[in-house]
Amino acid sequence: MNNNLVSSKIKKITRNDVEITINYIDSVGTPLAEPVTLQGHYNDNLDMPWKTIPGYVLSSVQNFQQTFIPNPDGIYLIYFKQMAAPVVVYHRNTNGELISDPQYIYGELNKDYQAKPLAEAERFLVDYPKKSKGQFSSQVQEYEFVYNTIPFVKYEIKKDLFVRTNENVDVFEEPGSKNPLQLPLPHDSTWRVYKALKETYSNTIWYNLGGSTWIPSSENISSVILKQYSEEKKAIDSPLSANANNISYIYQIIDSMPINRSAKILYYSDQNVTAWETPYGTMDNHRYFGGQEVFVTRLIQLDNNSVWAELKDGYYIESKYLNL
Known part of the structure; x- marks a missing residue:
């Protein structure tokens, strides 16, 4: 018997290296993903490469088979388009009341989403979900963010x-x-500190230094030392320039300049600046109100870099409160 003929007959019977193409389409035949071609030996098990396609669910399989048997038409996985259920995000205050309308996040089934807090209120956030991201599904998913809407109290x-x-x-x-x-x-x-507010969601205290000037008591403000100068007035006698009187100062005078000009107090009309008998010395009950005009006779600079204005009426105020 011809050996080549025997070999040819064996190959036809065993059918080695069978190829099967898997197609992913929607209900009208439109491809949704690249086809996958599998290779295997005749009658071996065929592991179906199932795919999750965002926005679709698998509805049926055409020409389904579980083993490598020749199939020139291939296998078709047919998907049906389906919208996912929304993700609902609630924003509440610490009393459980909504501070804005619920947010609805929409997307395709199995696609990723991320729930986020309100950008304008994010710094007041006090409670939030440990995990606020996932994938859209057929079930409604809910998240809740809680904010402290009374962030400051008087201190x-x-x-x-x-x-x-x-x-x-x-x-x-x-x-x-x-x-x-x-x-x-x-x-x-x-x-000088005029007033202070405390954050209700932390121990940070904000000190107002006049007008729109605030500093916090935390982090890089740790180097700020709070003092009550009425308790530590240890005056140091300083020799002044020839055109100045002998007055006691906490700091040395390093510069003095006559100015003799009018200036206005840089404050709102309902705010005021304290008068000093001497810089950092004794404070007087006299006040200068925002917008009030004063006459400055000279400026003096102390060795702590502060600059004081000596007024015609004999009082002193820091020059930062004047429109010089």
């Missing part, structure tokens, strides 16, 4: 309270702000 401060900086300190236009102003407070300078 009582001692009378005549000041802050002294040991390094440059960032300044903010309003309490709770994340964006500092362009110029920081210089190191080794002293500032």
Whole structure:
């Protein structure tokens, strides 16, 4: 018998290297993904490469088979388009009340989503889901973010309270702000505190240094030392220039300049600046109100870099409160 003929007959019977093409289509025959071609030996098990297609669910299989048997038409996995259920996000205050309308997030089935807090209230967030992302499904999914909508309460401060900086300190236009102003407070300078607010969601205290000038008591403000100067007035006698009177100062005078000009108090009309008998010396009950015009006779600079204006009426105020 011819050996080649026997070999040919064996190959036809065993049918090695069978190829099967798997097609992924929708209900009208439109391809949804690239076909996959599988190779295997005749009658071996065929592991179907199922696919999850966002926005669709598998509805039927055409020409289904579980073994490698020749199939020139291939296998067709037919998907049906289906919208996913929405993701609902609630934003509430600490009393459980909604602070905005619920947010509805829509998307295709099995696609990823991310629930997020309100951008404008994110800094007041006090409670939120440990996991706020997932995939759209046929079931409604809900998330809740909780905010402290009363972020600040009044904080009582001692009378005549000041802050002294040991390094440059960032300044903010309003309490709770994340964006500092362009110029920081210089190191080794002293500032009066007019009022203070405390964050209800932390231990941070915000000190108002006049107008729209605020500094927090945390992080890089750790170098700010709070003092009550009425308790530590240890005056140092300083020799002044020839055209000045002998007055006691806490700091040495390093410069003095006559100016003799009018200036206005840089405050709102309902705010006021305290008058001093001497810089950092004794405070007087006299007040200068925002917009009030005063006459400045000279400016003096102390060795802590603060600049004071001597007024015609004999009182002193820091020059930062004047439109010089």
